[in-house]
Amino acid sequence: MNWFLLIIAGLFEMLFALCLGKANQTEGLTSKLWFGGFLVCLVCSMSLLIKVTRVLPIGTAYAVWTGIGAVGTVLLGIFIFKEPPSFWRLFFITTLIGSIIGLKLVSHS
Incomplete structure (x- = not known):
């Protein structure tokens, strides 16, 4: 159950980065709502x-949490904010995903 909650926490980290990006792209009340x-x-x-x-x-928990947030935020940047999906960017995101999975596999809790 704790690993599930950690994944949810990482997804919320990704969402707070999305909201921050949207708040910076908008003005007035819309910006305040995103904030x-x-x-x-x-x-x-x-x-x-x-x-x-x-x-x-x-x-382990902090590394997985930030990893989920980082991977998700990069993917949001590519798909929502139209950031370039270069080979090296995707390569290092893939290695980060492998590292997150590795930390889960070697964790004893």
Whole structure:
């Protein structure tokens, strides 16, 4: 269950990056609403991270959490913010995914 919650926390990290990007692209009330979404996602992500680190090792949990957020944010950048999907960018995202899976496999909790 804690690994599931950690994945959800990573997805909220990805969402708070999306909201931050959208808040920077908009103005007025729309920007403030995106910033509000950023704050909600930030609180959800951090709360879940705090909960899972009571059981999972902090080093592993933090690395997986940031990895999920980083991979998701890069993919959001490519698909939503039209950032270039270069070979090297995709190559290193793939290695990051492999590292996240490796940390899960070697974790004893």
